[in-house]
Amino acid sequence: MSYFSIRSVSKTYGNQKALKSFSTELKKGDILAIVGESGSGKSTLLRIMAGLEVQTSGEVWLGDKKIENPKEKLVAGYDEIKLIHQDYALFPNSTVEENISRPLLSFDEKYTRNRVEELISLLRLGELRDKLPRQLSGGQQQKVAIAKAMSVEPEILLLDEPFSSLDSIQTRNIMDELKEVFTALGTTVILVTHDLDDALRLTDDLLILKNGKIIQRGNSKDLCLSPKSKYVAELFSSINRIKTKGQDYIRPVDVKLRTRNGILAHVTDVIFLLHFNSLKVKIKETGEIWEVDDPDRKYQKGDRVYLTWEQGKVLSLKS
Numbered sequence: 001m002s003y004f005s006i007r008s009v010s011k012t013y014g015n016q017k018a019l020k021s022f023s024t025e026l027k028k029g030d031i032l033a034i035v036g037e038s039g040s041g042k043s044t045l046l047r048i049m050a051g052l053e054v055q056t057s058g059e060v061w062l063g064d065k066k067i068e069n070p071k072e073k074l075v076a077g078y079d080e081i082k083l084i085h086q087d088y089a090l091f092p093n094s095t096v097e098e099n100i101s102r103p104l105l106s107f108d109e110k111y112t113r114n115r116v117e118e119l120i121s122l123l124r125l126g127e128l129r130d131k132l133p134r135q136l137s138g139g140q141q142q143k144v145a146i147a148k149a150m151s152v153e154p155e156i157l158l159l160d161e162p163f164s165s166l167d168s169i170q171t172r173n174i175m176d177e178l179k180e181v182f183t184a185l186g187t188t189v190i191l192v193t194h195d196l197d198d199a200l201r202l203t204d205d206l207l208i209l210k211n212g213k214i215i216q217r218g219n220s221k222d223l224c225l226s227p228k229s230k231y232v233a234e235l236f237s238s239i240n241r242i243k244t245k246g247q248d249y250i251r252p253v254d255v256k257l258r259t260r261n262g263i264l265a266h267v268t269d270v271i272f273l274l275h276f277n278s279l280k281v282k283i284k285e286t287g288e289i290w291e292v293d294d295p296d297r298k299y300q301k302g303d304r305v306y307l308t309w310e311q312g313k314v315l316s317l318k319s
Contacts, residue, residue, distance in 0.1 A: 002025040002026070002027065002061075003025075003026055003027050003028040003030075003062070003063060003188065004025070004026045004030075004049075004060075004061070004062055004155075004156055004188060005024075005025045005026075005060070005061040005062075006022060006023055006024050006025070006045075006048075006049060006058070006060050007023055007058055007059045007060070007061065008021045008022070008023050008057065008058040008059075009021070009022045009023070009045070009048055009055050009057070009058030009059070009060065010022070010055065010056045010057045010058055011041070011044050011045075011048065011053070011055050011056050011212075012056045017212055018041045018044045018212050019041045019044060019045055019048075019055075019212040019213075020211075020212045020213045021058070021213075022041075022045060022058070022209075022212070022213075022214060023058075023214075024207060024214070024217065026188055026190070027188075028186070028188055029186045029187070029188055030188055030189075030205065031179075031182060031183075031188075031189045031190075031191070031202060031203040031205060032189070032190050032191070032203065032205050032206075032207060033190075033191045033192075033193060033198075033199030033200075033202060033203050033205065033206050033207070034190065034191070034192045034193075034207045034209050035192075035193060035194070035195075035196055035199050035206055035207070035208050035209065035235065036192070036194065036208065036209035036210055037194055037210070038194060040209045040210050040211060040212065041209060041211070041212035042160070042161075042192035042193075042209060043160050043161075043192065045192070045209075046083055046158045046160050046190070046192055047083070048060060048069070049067070049081065049083075049156070049158060049190070050067075050077060050078070050081045050082075050083040050158055051067045051068055051069055051070070051073065051076055051077050051078050051081065052069075052070065052076050052077055052083065053069065053070070054069045054070055054071050055069060062078075062080060062081065062155060062156065067081070079152050079154065080154055080155040080156065081154060081155065081156040081158065082149040082150070082152075082154040082156070082157055082158065083149075083158040083160060084145055084146060084149050084157065084158065084159050084160065084162050085160050085161075085162070086142075086160065086161050086162050086163070086164050086165055088133070088141045088142060088144070088145040089145060090133040090141060090144060090145060090148070091133075092132065092133055092134065093132065094132070094133075095129065095130050095131060095132060096120075096125055096128050096129050096130070096131055096132075096133075096136070096144050097116060097120065097129040097130065099133070099144055099147075099148050100116050100119055100120065100125075100144065100147045100148050100151055101116045101151065102148065102151075103148060103149075103151045103152050104116070104151050104152065115151055115153075116151065119147040119150060119151060120147070122181045122184065122185070123143045123144075123146070123147050123177065123181060124143075124177065125140075125143060125144065125147065128140060128144075137170070138165055138166050138170065139166050139170035139171075139173065139174045142162055142163065142166065142174060143174060143177070143178075145162075146159075146162075146178065150185075150187070154187075155188060156188050156189075156190070157182070157187050157188070157189045157190075158189075158190050158192075159189065159190070159191040159192065160192055161192060161193055161194070162191075163175070163193075163198060164193075164194075164195075171198060171201075172201065175198060175201035175202055176201065178202065179201065179202050179203075182202075189202070189203075191203070196235045196236065200220055204219045204220050205217075205219065206218065206219065206220060206223055208223070208231070208232050208235065210231055215228065215229055215231060215232055216228045216229070216232050220236075223235075223236070224236045227315065227317060228317075228318065229317055229318045230247075230249070230317045230318065233249065233251075233315055233317055236251075237251050237252060237253065238251075238252060238291050239251055239252075239315065240252065240255070240288075240290040240291065240292075241288075242314065243286060243288065246316075247316060247317055247318065248314050248315065248316050248317075249314070249315045249316075249317055250309050250313060250314055250315070251313070251315070252278070252290075252291045252292045252293045253293045254309050254310070254313035255290070255292040255293070255307050255308075255309050256307070256308045256309060257279075257292065257294060257298070257299065257305050257306070257307065258305070258306040258307070258308055259305075259306065260306055261306055261308070262306030262307050262308040263283060263285070263306060263307040263308070264283070264284040264285070264304065264305075264306055265281040265282055265283045265284060265290065265304075265305050265306070265307055266281060266282050266284065266302065266303070266304055266305070267279050267280070267281050267299050267300065267301050267302060267303045267305060268280045268281060268282050268289065268301065269301060270294075270299070270300060270301055272297075275295070276293045276294055276295040276297070277293075277294040277295075277297045277299070278291060278292075278293060278294070279291070279292050279293070279294050279299060279305075281305060281307070283307075290307070292307065
């Protein structure tokens with residue numbers, strides 16, 4: 001049964017359509033990642049979901065409650081839906097513990113104490129509880145911001161590119177922790193990001209957004225093996241166009257390297273990666289540059305190589 005529902009939501013700024021009839025549904029406890037490039041409408045969509053932005057058309061529902069926008073509600077926003085940005089929004093002169101408890105000032109004292117302790121424990125902030133925000137790393141500040149938002153036990157947590165200012169190691173560590181926390185609490189979460197790797201660390205439920213329109217929704221395996229467009233395919237890896245086959249493409253991992261029999265090419269560059277070498281090869285007949293994987297690290301710059309692939313691995317894509 002649908003728990004959080006976005007129904008045919010559109011948003012237009014003048015002549016520009018930021019969102020085009022966006023619809024999706026989540027069950028309670030679902031974690032969804034919306035992946036799209038800058039300007040695809042991700043942040044606008046989250047603000048509409050939170051009741052902080054007026055949509056041009058469409059509705060948002062949480063259970064049987066319609067989420068009203070600022071034109072329909074005197075004080076915009078809902079405690080049941082919390083939106084977290086990358087700017088943290090922490091009180092600079094309050095400790096970690098005080099920041100987390102700040103939204104609970106009007107709550108019962110015992111509940112406040114128990115809730116704050118629960119979040120400090122779950123997010124492993126115990127050693128930081130008496131520190132000020134300026135004494136924390138970016139990743140630690142983001143964890144405090146998330147704990148603060150979760151203090152009032154929101155039904156929905158919306159994350160707007162929350163880790164874009166963190167380095168890859170910080171992001172990896174905090175995402176692993178948050179996945180445990182969200183799962184343990186049964187929190188319904190929507191993350192928007194331009195980074196597929198970030199999305200996959202949190203969930204395998206992906207929605208691809210481009211130019212305000214849903215391109216595809218599914219799990220990572222389905223989207224990787226059966227992409228509906230070139231854009232979706234390229235989120236997972238580079239692809240090589242097979243010029244003799246119109247809009248057919250092949251992934252670097254699916255190209256087989258041979259010493260004879262196939263399409264003749266020469267290696268122009270070799271890049272060492274953790275599990276394989278990535279080769280740039282120039283196809284003799286067309287002059288095209290392809291990227292192919294060399295898992296055996298066999299070939300060097302200048303080597304002759306023949307390329308083959310299985311027909312079942314070819315992707316026929318729309319642009």
